Amino acid sequence: MSSAGYLLTPELHDALSASIGAGVTRNSLRPIAGGSISRALRLAGTDGRQWFVKLNEGGLAEMFAAEADGLQALAACPALRVPEVCGYGVAGTQAYLVLAYLDLQPLREHAATAGTALAELHRMSAPNFGWRRDNFIGSSPQANTASTDWPYFFARRRLQPQLERAERQGYAGRLLADGERLVDSLAVLFADEQPPPSLLHGDLWSGNVASDAAGRFVLFDPAVYFGDREADLAMSELFGGFPAAFYAAYRAAWPLAAGYAVRKTLYNLYHVLNHLNLFGRAYLAQAEAMIGQLLAEIKR
Known part of the structure; x- marks a missing residue:
C-alpha cells in the first residue's frame, strides 16, 4: 500500500466493480485506519460514490460471508443503522467484503x-x-x-x-x-x-x-x-x-x-x-x- 493507492489485481478490480455497479480505477482503493484482522480500505467509484472494503486471504472468505449474514440480520431492527452489504466473495487469492461507506462519529x-x-x-x-x-x-x-x-x-x-x-x-x-x-x-x-x-x-x-x-x-x-x-x-x-x-x-x-x-x-x-x-x-x-x-x- 502507498499514497498512490492499493494495487488492484485484475480479479479484484472486476469483483469490486461488479459489487458497486460502477467503474474502478487503479487509484480507487486507499487504506484507512481500522481493522486488526483484515485490511480496511476506502473505495471510490468513477461515479463519485464511496464504499468501505475489507480484504483478507482467500481462505478466510467464510469470515466475510458470516459478517455479511450478521449485518443483514441486524438491519432488520429499525432502531439501528447498519452498513449495507454490497458484495463479498473471493477474487483471485483475496477474500473481499464491500459495504456502503458511512460517515461515522463517536456516540x-x-x-x-x-x-x-x-x-x-x-x-x-x-x-x-x-x-x-x-x-x-x-x-x-x-x-x-x-x-x-x-x-x-x-x-x-x-x-x-x-x-x-x-x-x-x-x-x-x-x-x-x-x-x-x-x-x-x-x-x-x-x-x-x-x-x-x-x-x-x-x-x-x-x-x-x-x-x-x-x-x-x-x-x-x-x-x-x-x-x-x-x-x-x-x-x-x-x-x-x-x-x-x-x-x-x-x-x-x-x-x-x-x-x-x-x-x-x-x-x-x-x-x-x-x-x-x-x-x-x-x-x-x-x-x-x-x-x-x-x-x-x-x-x-
Missing part, C-alpha cells in the same frame, strides 16, 4: 439514543439460543448449534471451545483444570435466572459502534446469535465502556436482573479467553482470575 451526545436502540435489538427473539449458521468472533470460529438451554449453550458453545483451543496452544495447568470445573458447574449461576433468547451483536465494544450524522446508532463487525442480552452489555463494559447515558437509557428501556455483576464476569471470560487465543499470554492471568471468581460464586 457521545447520542449515547442515550444508542442505549434505547440496543434494547430494541434485544427484544428481537427466537425459540432457541444460537444462530442459523456458525460464524466468527474476530477471526476465531464461533459455534452456534441451537439449544433451548442457555447455560448449556454458553458452557459448550462458548467457553469449552475456547478452553480446548487454549489447551492446543499450550495453556494448560490451572486455566484448563479450573475452566473445566466451571464448564461442568456453570448452570449453578443461573439457578434464579432464565434469560430469553435475544438477538445479540455479539462483539459489542467501542470499536464496533458509532453514531451517524443524524444521531442513529450504527453497528458493524458483528458476531450475531440469539443469547442472553446481558452478554452484549457485559462486552460493552470490558474495554473502557460506553458513556453513562448509554447504560441509563438501556436500563430505563429494559432493566437488568439481579446478579448481573456476576454474570458479567462470566460473559466477558469468553472474550478474554478469545483474546488469549488470538493475541497471547498477556491475557492468561486475567482469564485465570475470572475463572477463580466464578468458581468462588458457585461455591457460595
